[in-house]
Amino acid sequence: MIKRMVLATSLLLPSALLAQGADPGYRVGIVSESGDIVTWMRPGDGTLVREKVIPVGIMPADIDGPHNLAVSPDNRFYYISIAHGTPFGTLWKMDAASDTLVGRAPLEMFPTTISVTPDGELAFVANSDFHGDHPRMNLVSVVHTPTMSTITHLPACDMPHGVKVNHSGTKVYITCMDSDELLEIEVATLRITRRAPAGAGHDMAGMAGMDHGAVNHAGTPPASAPAAAQPDNSCAPTFVSVSANDQTLYVACNHGNTLQVWDAATFQKTKEIPLGAGAYNVEPSPDGRWIIVTNKKAQSFSLVDAQSLTEVVRVATTKKIVHGVAYSPDGRYAFVSQESIGADSGAVDMFDLTSRKVVATLPVPAQPTGIAILRK
Numbered sequence: 001m002i003k004r005m006v007l008a009t010s011l012l013l014p015s016a017l018l019a020q021g022a023d024p025g026y027r028v029g030i031v032s033e034s035g036d037i038v039t040w041m042r043p044g045d046g047t048l049v050r051e052k053v054i055p056v057g058i059m060p061a062d063i064d065g066p067h068n069l070a071v072s073p074d075n076r077f078y079y080i081s082i083a084h085g086t087p088f089g090t091l092w093k094m095d096a097a098s099d100t101l102v103g104r105a106p107l108e109m110f111p112t113t114i115s116v117t118p119d120g121e122l123a124f125v126a127n128s129d130f131h132g133d134h135p136r137m138n139l140v141s142v143v144h145t146p147t148m149s150t151i152t153h154l155p156a157c158d159m160p161h162g163v164k165v166n167h168s169g170t171k172v173y174i175t176c177m178d179s180d181e182l183l184e185i186e187v188a189t190l191r192i193t194r195r196a197p198a199g200a201g202h203d204m205a206g207m208a209g210m211d212h213g214a215v216n217h218a219g220t221p222p223a224s225a226p227a228a229a230q231p232d233n234s235c236a237p238t239f240v241s242v243s244a245n246d247q248t249l250y251v252a253c254n255h256g257n258t259l260q261v262w263d264a265a266t267f268q269k270t271k272e273i274p275l276g277a278g279a280y281n282v283e284p285s286p287d288g289r290w291i292i293v294t295n296k297k298a299q300s301f302s303l304v305d306a307q308s309l310t311e312v313v314r315v316a317t318t319k320k321i322v323h324g325v326a327y328s329p330d331g332r333y334a335f336v337s338q339e340s341i342g343a344d345s346g347a348v349d350m351f352d353l354t355s356r357k358v359v360a361t362l363p364v365p366a367q368p369t370g371i372a373i374l375r376k
Contacts, residue, residue, distance in 0.1 A: 021045050027374045028335050031066035035366025046359040048350045054099045068370035070114040075375045081111040081125055091125055091143050103148030107141045112161050118169040126160040134178050162239035166246045175237035194267045199235030239281045244288045252282040252293055259293050271309055275302045281324045287331045294322040301336055318361045319347045324371040337371040
């Protein structure tokens, strides 16, 4: 039975509705890892309001840990990676119109990010297993979404985290934090066809506070944190994204504090751009003009010009631990998620790409992480 939660939500006042203006034709969704909820937000002209909150999870006495959110290409469904289980995680398929569960597929240990092929047939999910013994070989799960059947678990690398299908649906790219590498999967054969080092190698054991350690799943700081590691030429890549023409890959180096630019054809790194501490998530804008990288340890995100590959501005966020980014379909706004610390809620900042300013902020409770756009 799906977990039932009592949710305190307030009705929008008429003034708030007026501020929203015409329906923008899309919603912003975010999952809260320590609260087992999905929050859907309605943007307006420089405004952002909470529209509805959807409970997820099945364990009544524990946190299920929804981590990432992805929307199907036809916008009929959305998918959630549920990190905790007995012992494995699951992929949930939700009806976007009714917010009801359509199906679940078994994954592996601590699934994180999701990417769906352009035809909507396959979902690739990285199983990071943050809390297991390392080094080890972790898996990437492949799910047939119409039937929610798990096709295979591909042995990939040590701690795969980022996953992104290219726009033509032919390749999938995986970033591996612990083994410090970038992988390419061929969709037609479900084989790993290429792999390359993103850095000189990285031992995650020395970076316990780097990811999912700065706040635990109860939303509280750890009892102690390790001393800052010395530079060691490692990358510890967290996320990967693909340019609109599929020719360029962007990799965020969480330990190297850089954005790497890769040529997809040669699978070679062509440039590395210094950014803020803890570069974490990376996404290009729909028009290909901008790249945004969240700086998880620097309370900021970097706006990078995609043509000159230079950092144009570094924007302070309203909360400390910065996570994900999603763009409005028209490319006017970027929405940046920020995690919670203890009783202090997280938030979503709404960033105007023209004025280059944060124009609205909405508090979101219980460690908000993965963020996505749903067209209405």
